[in-house]
Amino acid sequence: MQTHKAKRVEIIIEAPLERRLTDAITAADVSGFTILPVRGGSGRSGRWSREGQVSTAGGMVAVVCIIRPERLDTLLEAAFSVVERHIGVVSVTDCEVLRAERF
Amino acid sequence: MQTHKAKRVEIIIEAPLERRLTDAITAADVSGFTILPVRGGSGRSGRWSREGQVSTAGGMVAVVCIIRPERLDTLLEAAFSVVERHIGVVSVTDCEVLRAERF
Amino acid sequence: MQTHKAKRVEIIIEAPLERRLTDAITAADVSGFTILPVRGGSGRSGRWSREGQVSTAGGMVAVVCIIRPERLDTLLEAAFSVVERHIGVVSVTDCEVLRAERF
Amino acid sequence: MDAILSVMAQNLVSPIILSFALGLLAAVARSSLSVPEAAAKALSIYLLFAIGFKGGASVAAHGLDWTLGFALIAGLALSLVIPVIAFALLRGLTRLSAVDAAAVAGHYGSISIVTFVSATAILTSRAIGHEGYMVAVAAAMEAPAIVAALWLAARSGTGVKMDWELWREVLLNGSIVLLVGAFVIGAITGERGLAEIESFIVSPFKGVLCLFLLDMGLVAGRGLKQARGVLSGGAVVFAVLMPLVGAALALPVGMVLGLSAGGVALFMTLAASASYIAVPAAMRVALPEANPSIYLTLSLGVTFPFNLALGIPLYVTVAERLSGG
Amino acid sequence: MDAILSVMAQNLVSPIILSFALGLLAAVARSSLSVPEAAAKALSIYLLFAIGFKGGASVAAHGLDWTLGFALIAGLALSLVIPVIAFALLRGLTRLSAVDAAAVAGHYGSISIVTFVSATAILTSRAIGHEGYMVAVAAAMEAPAIVAALWLAARSGTGVKMDWELWREVLLNGSIVLLVGAFVIGAITGERGLAEIESFIVSPFKGVLCLFLLDMGLVAGRGLKQARGVLSGGAVVFAVLMPLVGAALALPVGMVLGLSAGGVALFMTLAASASYIAVPAAMRVALPEANPSIYLTLSLGVTFPFNLALGIPLYVTVAERLSGG
Amino acid sequence: MDAILSVMAQNLVSPIILSFALGLLAAVARSSLSVPEAAAKALSIYLLFAIGFKGGASVAAHGLDWTLGFALIAGLALSLVIPVIAFALLRGLTRLSAVDAAAVAGHYGSISIVTFVSATAILTSRAIGHEGYMVAVAAAMEAPAIVAALWLAARSGTGVKMDWELWREVLLNGSIVLLVGAFVIGAITGERGLAEIESFIVSPFKGVLCLFLLDMGLVAGRGLKQARGVLSGGAVVFAVLMPLVGAALALPVGMVLGLSAGGVALFMTLAASASYIAVPAAMRVALPEANPSIYLTLSLGVTFPFNLALGIPLYVTVAERLSGG
Ligand SMILES: Nc1ncnc2c1ncn2[C@@H]1O[C@H](COP(=O)(O)O)[C@@H](O)[C@H]1O
Ligand SMILES: Nc1ncnc2c1ncn2[C@@H]1O[C@H](COP(=O)(O)O)[C@@H](O)[C@H]1O
Ligand SMILES: Nc1ncnc2c1ncn2[C@@H]1O[C@H](COP(=O)(O)O)[C@@H](O)[C@H]1O
Ligand code: NA
Ligand code: NA
Ligand code: NA
DSSP: OOOEEEEEEEEEEEGGGHHHHHHHHHHTTOOOEEEEEOOEEEETTEEEEOTTOOSSSSOEEEEEEEEOGGGHHHHHHHHHHHHTTSOEEEEEEEEEESOGGGO | OOOEEEEEEEEEEEGGGHHHHHHHHHHTTOOOEEEEEOOEEEETTEEEEOTTOOSSSSOEEEEEEEEOGGGHHHHHHHHHHHHTTSOEEEEEEEEEESOGGGO | OOOEEEEEEEEEEEGGGHHHHHHHHHHTTOOOEEEEEOOEEEETTEEEEOTTOOSSSSOEEEEEEEEOGGGHHHHHHHHHHHHTTSOEEEEEEEEEESOGGGO | OHHHHHHHHHHHTSHHHHHHHHHHHHHHTTOOOOOOHHHHHHHHHHHHHHHHHHHHHHHHHHOOOHHHHHHHHHHHHHHHHHHHHHHHHHHHHOOOOHHHHHHHHHHHHSOOHHHHHHHHHHHHHTTOOOOTTHHHHHHHTTSHHHHHHHHHHHHTTOOOOOOHHHHHHHHTOHHHHHHHHHHHHHHHHHHHHHHHHHHHHTTTHHHHHHHHHHHHHHHHHHHHHHHTTTOOHHHHHHHHHHHHHHHHHHHHHHHHHTOOHHHHHHHHHHHHOOOSSHHHHHHHHHOTTSOHHHHHIIIIIIIHHHIIIIIHHHHHHHHIIIIIO | OHHHHHHHHHHHTSHHHHHHHHHHHHHHTTOOOOOOHHHHHHHHHHHHHHHHHHHHHHHHHHOOOHHHHHHHHHHHHHHHHHHHHHHHHHHHHOOOOHHHHHHHHHHHHSOOHHHHHHHHHHHHHTTOOOOTTHHHHHHHTTSHHHHHHHHHHHHTTOOOOOOHHHHHHHHTOHHHHHHHHHHHHHHHHHHHHHHHHHHHHTTTHHHHHHHHHHHHHHHHHHHHHHHTTTOOHHHHHHHHHHHHHHHHHHHHHHHHHTOOHHHHHHHHHHHHOOOSSHHHHHHHHHOTTSOHHHHHIIIIIIIHHHIIIIIHHHHHHHHIIIIIO | OHHHHHHHHHHHTSHHHHHHHHHHHHHHTTOOOOOOHHHHHHHHHHHHHHHHHHHHHHHHHHOOOHHHHHHHHHHHHHHHHHHHHHHHHHHHHOOOOHHHHHHHHHHHHSOOHHHHHHHHHHHHHTTOOOOTTHHHHHHHTTSHHHHHHHHHHHHTTOOOOOOHHHHHHHHTOHHHHHHHHHHHHHHHHHHHHHHHHHHHHTTTHHHHHHHHHHHHHHHHHHHHHHHTTTOOHHHHHHHHHHHHHHHHHHHHHHHHHTOOHHHHHHHHHHHHOOOSSHHHHHHHHHOTTSOHHHHHIIIIIIIHHHIIIIIHHHHHHHHIIIIIO
């Protein structure tokens, strides 16, 4: 089937910043994103798990955003403005999408 | 370690269509897939969140499918037959897998 | 924005082995990983779903690990030592990351 | 009239209504308050199990008669007729496309089990009895309206796939199966079964309902914020008018069937209520072109609170006056 | 005989059994009914906490005697012996590989706490007393069978890694820790503690058990559909025969120990039941070559409902006749 | 003295404390025991709703007086003053950086609602009355300390962004909205509303609290294991000393306000308790440089169990002696 080049951006960020990040992405006119729950992880600040947690502190979420290549920099800048001072991982992968008109 | 070329297909689709999609994928003889929960997102049809929801309407799931490159088109066609009229994002990434005999 | 080459490793593994896998990864001195919940899936051993399950048996988790290219083999060997006898899928994708100093 | 107003006023200050209002306000003010999805589903499982079981146990205690059969048929008929009326009203009052109007119409032909549950809670607190089998009528009215909606959409030229798989999904959706299943269990185990699990499904029932309504308020509030702009004034008028139309249709039918005052009130409530769980999911599959914000917002954001706050007390008072006396 | 049949018939129409049956039917009919994973886990935490606490409080009330120690040892011994018998039976009745047979055997040596809980519910409703410390015996019987299974597998040449980490996981798995912990809390706080939380852990207990069994029915039904083809007739015969063998072994032991009629019935139930939570997870780690569909389906899909519907009433009646009566 | 010790000893063997201890031990022993996130959130929603509602209903029953206004102001003042004292103490006792010290200080100015709930449970079981509006005081004391903490951090040169969005998040965070909302619902519906949902929010309350504390023990235990090495002896001393300082400040204030013995005890408990839900989330946003292991471990891992086991009984006994007697 015919596919089109795009970028898959995955931002793993602290849960208390979720709204700030999605607001920033939306403000940057990004066409869409999807938020995946995260159960736990480990990094320089140690091991964590969502099990039994009530507070959003001490949790992360993963925001996945598929975007046209030419819009990548706008998105990264928007994301970076939020992630900058905070814990978080931003990765970008090349991908192909069906139905490019949607992006 | 020795790895083998493969494709990672990620289909984000409305939750009420989950069974239809997985049935179509299975019918296309795809060796396996994994379903990840999705917490929320945003797109042309607006922002949504699973929080407090009982209905499957107004929710998405992410189906990840790792597949041999030569089987990609079969999978995409099966997926497209379900996604066609519906909300959903299909992306394909190149990847490498361990234990290729499993795919 | 400036980005740096990295690898995104995704390991889908049986839930009862989660701790063993993360211990092995940690022992291999990997800088970080994130664990995503998995809702269901299908493979040669049939279809499964987490719905209503109490036991960790009959469930999988997805461990995502972003890593410098030169550390990839160490990670794969660590992961393989756990996955070897077990059900599981290991895939590697090229990616770019912001803030490479974190990895 | 005064009586109606006093019942309404009293209803407005019940923990149930206020919990819904709290959720609504919290969502509109963008509070972080939220109920986890799994908890909301667990609450709904509890409510369906409890209401089904109690209905069945009550049937076991009071026996069945022919009325049940007639009530089921009447319920089925109503849920096929109401979408047609709703569709006509929508086309008159709004500029919704035929597909959107058909989808909305399907929601109003079906029922909202929480509206039903809230009505039984009000009946209980006012000590008005009702037929236990009304739960079965509720279950029977869940699905048929979907067929009506798809027929309306097809008539307007939208290709609709009502395949066997969709039939199965609709008829065996979780809430129908649980409601009917619990009803049957209640009917089989009867008063003895009820006694065994009474302190689980009877005493804490209203409190659980409060938490569930808190959650529904949150979801409705989020939906309303999201849907601003999508909804016209005409659509909102429809969402307030339609429950009254449905209730007005159900009233004479319920009386002819010879239902008790409480039974008539519940029948009116069923006709007046609009689905927001089963039908939306079916519509996403069968009518993806229809805009979900419209039907979800009208059903959950307007009609549900209208019924909860004003509709149910109205139906109860009217039913009491006219039928039960 | 008549008495047994009447107890069984009465048991079959209890809300508990029927809830399980509802779940099973819903899953087989591919209904969308499902209990969220988090809710199922929450229900199991409630049940373990409640049953442990009540056992401990009852020990605090009635005091401990030497029997507990002997019962623990007898339980341990049984759960080491049963796998060996099960293994032999499986090799005779089925064509399962040695590894599969060893894995299944391990499940039958261990116990199912919900089967135990259901048995206590039946004892309570029939007003038959039992030793509170049987909960501790249940906990003691969870793990040892895993060792027996690994030994059986190793004997057949399958490299098995029973490392220290696995020991820790098995002995400190969540259900053992919660059951024993709640037992100790109940024993320490006694009747006073029980009074404080009685309306949480005693009165609603049976209702919660119904919902949990509904969920187990759903999971079992899904498993059965999935496993069609994997299971031979011989395996199913085993899954019905083995609980009877286990119960028959436990009966004389319990009588020699001097347990009350209820205690003997529970001991038989423990021996007859098969694990479906802790042991499967351990087997995935230690015996990954064994096919999980086989052991899960036999344990949860066949033996559990058999015990629930027929086994427990049988054990209770037999125990009452022979020991307490 | 003897009286205090006996109250404490009695408290130590309550199901509540022991459930926390069980969770702590299980986590430290790396048991797989865990409560799903959704279940923990559901439990906290239940507790907030119940405690708020009961407070409101009690206000409806006993009426309001000026004391509420003064108590609110006093609470606000305390939660602004305590962080300053805490900051000074931390800088004296530990080598924490200014940012870390400011973040920790903010937690101690705010409150822990579960500590408050546990204190009311102890008051209830000892039949000591208290002002229903103390719940409102608790809500008022949640947020102000965050401002104090940010001011302390800013003074030490850390750029802090206290934007409007953060204000909204802090003031409308889920727990404040639910607590205040349920309080208002309770106040509006009064004794009648309480009667309707009593068997949901009153009778099972203590049992639910046990499960929630089990979960908190698990989370605290995991945190403690994780934070070994991060915590100095001085920090631990602070976490035990600071609640006593807070309680000592609140004692005279509560007495001057003319609160009942129970009210004074609760006021002391609020001042003594440290936040571990709302403030950590705010700190991650506003002071990301501060190390979360430090403030979470001190608050949840040290101060919370200290208050639960020793602090509350102490505050209750002292308050009874000095004010209510
Ligand atoms: N290399 C990585 N790959 C995947 N996730 C990571 C990685 N590094 C950090 N994370 C995630 O980000 C969180 C915070 O990382 P850190 O700031 O290093 O403590 C971790 O707990 C992980 O969930
Ligand atoms: N570009 C995108 N990247 C990631 N997810 C997307 C994207 N576009 C849409 N989605 C997901 O698909 C859902 C429906 O998209 P839409 O049809 O645009 O409303 C959204 O709510 C997102 O969860
Ligand atoms: N090709 C695949 N793509 C994605 N996930 C897979 C794939 N194969 C297997 N899985 C996952 O791994 C589990 C076990 O696979 P299997 O060993 O083939 O039964 C499946 O249930 C899926 O969740
Ligand atoms: Na209707
Ligand atoms: Na057994
Ligand atoms: Na404080």
